[in-house]
Amino acid sequence: MFASILVNGLVNSVILILTALGFSLTFGLSRVANFAVGGLYLFAGFAAWIFLRILGLPYAVAILLAIILTGILGAIIYQVLLVRVRGIELSEVIATFAVGVAILETFRWAGFVTYEFNLPSFFKGRLEILGTVIDYQRLIVIGVGLFLAVALWWFTHHTKIGLGLRGIAQDEHTALTLGIESDWAAMLSVAIGSALTAVAAVVILPLGIISINVGYEVLLLAIAVSVLGGLESTVGLVIAGLILGYAQVLTANFLGPQWMLVVYLAAIVTVLAVRPSGLLGRFKEIEERV
Amino acid sequence: MTITFRKERLDRGIKARSADIYALASWRELAYLLAPRMLLIGGVLAFPLLRGLVDAYWLRVMLMACTIALLALSWDLMASVGLVSLGQAMFFGIGGYITGYLSSTLKWPPFITIPIATVAGALLCATLLYPVLRLRGIYFALITLSLPQLFERIIEATKILGGTDGMSGLTPLPDITISLYVIIAVLFATFFGFRRLIDSDYGLVFKGIRDNDRSVIAAGINIYWYKAQAVFIAGLPATFAGAFMTHYNQFVGMSSFAADYSVLPLTSTVVGGIGVFAGALLGAFLLVPISEVLRAYGTLRVVIYCIALVVFVVGRPEGIFRYAQRKYHQFERPVAVEE
Amino acid sequence: MANPILQVDHLTKRFGGIGAVYRISFDLQPGEALGIIGPNGSGKTTLVNLITGFVKPTAGRVTFRGREITNLPAYARVELGIARSFQMVRPFYNLPAFKNLIIPLFSPRVGKRVGGKSGNRDEVAMHLLEEVGFERDSQVPYKVASSLPHGYLKRLELARCLALEPELLILDELFSGMSMSEVASVLPLIEKIREQGTTIIMVEHRLRELFRIANRAIVLNFGEKIAEGKPEEVIADEQVRKAYLGSEDA
Incomplete structure (x- = not known):
């Protein structure tokens, strides 16, 4: 019982962290709140499915293409729409939210709603850890999630590009004087964020079927985990993912699965009411109204 | 002596001082200003009288348009203090559930339950949102996005208030013509009330909080208390809409918290124009009928909404109302000039 | 003492x-x-x-x-x-200068004394602006704050503090x-x-x-x-x- 909670909680947490990484990265780097993550997530899933099932490409190629394509879609969304409403938070949120819903509902309209839409596991088979059976796909999820979280933290804190992008998030004018072109950098951050969301999609989706409602869930989960973690903080993101992931598993075990979302949403509302800048957020603290 | 013509703007001489102070010299000028207003107001008022001529279906569409318009006005007032909501469905659902509970357990008639649900619902929403009024921007948007779903899940999990089945068999409203006039009356009262409110000094504080909350604090005003008041006032038409539609449908259920009641008002306001309440009205009365026409296309209509939303947010953020108003005031007439 | x-x-x-x-x-x-x-x-x-x-x-x-x-x-x-001015002035840029003072005049501290009618507040606001050196008979008090030069905004900031008595x-x-003359x-x-x-x-x-x-x-x-x-x-x-x-x- 205890071991199963431990293992399933970890899987759950990493899934949450993975889903949130793209949104969190984009916001942390360029302050663009990309509410289209849900749509991008499913776009990647369906793209991979089409490459694999319809075009018959090898699985690895299909996945790679899906990730690249989603990144490009993110860049297009930025170049066509966001660049015109840059800095108007309300417009950014509404525009990306609408794009996300439009992507999801287009798929629904086109009939992508049956059980045949699924991606195979990367490797078949399972393993027993601490008496709990866990399949390889979930291990891959954990591996990819942890790797990306560490890699991102490294990228934003120790590489020149990452630091430069973060500079823009802090102060656009200063970054400009240092020769960092903010529009280009922001486009890049949206594209990378979208590609990361695609990575999450192709790794996580083999665990179940690809359904439209997953897209809406991902939107809520991704934003909630990022906001809870404090938006620009990778460490905060991981902590928030762990808290929510384990909270879900504990709830499902002791209260019943129907309470999972209640506990989850209540946690978000409560944390933000108590700590408006999230668990580890520092961005807003200085200007926070007291 | 030849007579040539030059063009002159129709509103020349009318707009003497500023955009909203007019100097009228003739009935024609008065008519010029009043015509579009009267056309819209008269159109809405006359519509229920078409009962025999149009299908009853369209009367229900009208009812839906009024509902969405009320929610859109509510959204716009919240936006005027800087609170961007992605979850007006919360107000709608809470209004609906309060009236549903009162009606099904206490058997009170609608003319008692609806006003109680309106006021109590708005009060409840303002109380619930009070702790998160410190949040701004996407943080507040996220909370409002989660709250309707939270209520849905709580009702599902606890099986209270009818659980997934909802509460049905509630007292119906009187016939549709009367119902329509009631909701139209409330709609106009809300519209003119909100317009007056936002132009008053009290409304100035709202806009001040949106534009620069630091200065409002430095002026010795408790901005959270004001935001709470704004949420309460904005909540009234939305909870009313929920309560009213609950009685009209004789049913309330988890569908009252559906995303439609959040997305449609938002789209209406954006398409019509944020910050002018007339825009919210215009948007709702355009979008709801269009959405009915598109019903045959299934979820494609949601895609069309979203495209409209993106096009207006990115391409024409002033909205239809301000655009039309500007164009109307640019009408020209030829004037004879003697040379 | x-x-x-x-x-x-x-x-x-x-x-x-x-x-x-x-x-x-x-x-x-x-x-x-x-x-x-x-x-x-x-x-x-x-x-x-x-x-x-x-x-x-x-x-x-x-x-x-x-x-x-x-x-x-x-x-x-x-x-x-306790009233304060800000070093970085941030007026309500969309409002005319005199309307900027309505919000402090509406506050609990002075609201009751100034009176409930909005016309009264407008009058008090104009008076305050005159005191800090806005020319009463000019267009300046009616101009939107975003169009005013920095010196005027600073004085508007002072007027906002004075409004709070x-x-x-x-x-x-x-x-x-x-400028020197503004300081003077x-x-x-x-x-x-x-x-x-x-x-x-x-x-x-x-x-x-x-x-x-x-x-x-x-x-x-x-x-x-x-x-x-x-x-x-x-x-x-x-x-x-x-x-x-x-x-x-x-």
Whole structure:
């Protein structure tokens, strides 16, 4: 019982962290709140499915293409729409939210709603850890999630590009004087964020079927985990993912699965009411109204 | 002596001082200003009288348009203090559930339950949102996005208030013509009330909080208390809409918290124009009928909404109302000039 | 001596481990005018933010007229009679200048006295603007704030404070960015306010103006109080010269 909670909680947490990484990265780097993550997530899933099932490409190629394509879609969304409403938070949120819903509902309209839409596991088979059976796909999820979280933290804190992008998030004018072109950098951050969301999609989706409602869930989960973690903080993101992931598993075990979302949403509302800048957020603290 | 013509703007001489102070010299000028207003107001008022001529279906569409318009006005007032909501469905659902509970357990008639649900619902929403009024921007948007779903899940999990089945068999409203006039009356009262409110000094504080909350604090005003008041006032038409539609449908259920009641008002306001309440009205009365026409296309209509939303947010953020108003005031007439 | 109107007791603020203001104490008698000087980044504005409640202190106490206000929210301190100007002016850019004053006039502190009708408030607002040097018969008070030059915005900021009828007026670099003639027109007004008994704290780089208003000054450096006394004496202090000019032979 205890071991199963431990293992399933970890899987759950990493899934949450993975889903949130793209949104969190984009916001942390360029302050663009990309509410289209849900749509991008499913776009990647369906793209991979089409490459694999319809075009018959090898699985690895299909996945790679899906990730690249989603990144490009993110860049297009930025170049066509966001660049015109840059800095108007309300417009950014509404525009990306609408794009996300439009992507999801287009798929629904086109009939992508049956059980045949699924991606195979990367490797078949399972393993027993601490008496709990866990399949390889979930291990891959954990591996990819942890790797990306560490890699991102490294990228934003120790590489020149990452630091430069973060500079823009802090102060656009200063970054400009240092020769960092903010529009280009922001486009890049949206594209990378979208590609990361695609990575999450192709790794996580083999665990179940690809359904439209997953897209809406991902939107809520991704934003909630990022906001809870404090938006620009990778460490905060991981902590928030762990808290929510384990909270879900504990709830499902002791209260019943129907309470999972209640506990989850209540946690978000409560944390933000108590700590408006999230668990580890520092961005807003200085200007926070007291 | 030849007579040539030059063009002159129709509103020349009318707009003497500023955009909203007019100097009228003739009935024609008065008519010029009043015509579009009267056309819209008269159109809405006359519509229920078409009962025999149009299908009853369209009367229900009208009812839906009024509902969405009320929610859109509510959204716009919240936006005027800087609170961007992605979850007006919360107000709608809470209004609906309060009236549903009162009606099904206490058997009170609608003319008692609806006003109680309106006021109590708005009060409840303002109380619930009070702790998160410190949040701004996407943080507040996220909370409002989660709250309707939270209520849905709580009702599902606890099986209270009818659980997934909802509460049905509630007292119906009187016939549709009367119902329509009631909701139209409330709609106009809300519209003119909100317009007056936002132009008053009290409304100035709202806009001040949106534009620069630091200065409002430095002026010795408790901005959270004001935001709470704004949420309460904005909540009234939305909870009313929920309560009213609950009685009209004789049913309330988890569908009252559906995303439609959040997305449609938002789209209406954006398409019509944020910050002018007339825009919210215009948007709702355009979008709801269009959405009915598109019903045959299934979820494609949601895609069309979203495209409209993106096009207006990115391409024409002033909205239809301000655009039309500007164009109307640019009408020209030829004037004879003697040379 | 009378009871002090403001007591600042070991006030400390750290931002992420860095001390912005460190154990600062001083008393202020009613009717006094205190100058706060110090080099850039010495914690002057943070000190103002701590006294007015815009920033919460890490440690220490603030007492206003015998009542501890350390944890009182900013708006409530305004209600007690502390008004401040901002160094970085941020008016309501979309509103005409005189409408900018409606919001303070609407506040609980003055709202009832000015009267409920919005016309009354407009009149009071125009009067205040005239007092800080807006030409009443010109178009200037009716112009939207975003179109006004910086000097006018600074004076609008002062008018906003005066609208609150403060007992303690805190001016954060009011004169910076004003032209000589603008300073010349505002200075007598502040002297008048002081003579009427309003207690004043002014953070100021322009020493000549500070000398005319303040009867006492404190000097901050790296968040600490390094000197206190009569303005002319303080500025002659060796340590102060060192802090300001950064070299020993100054």
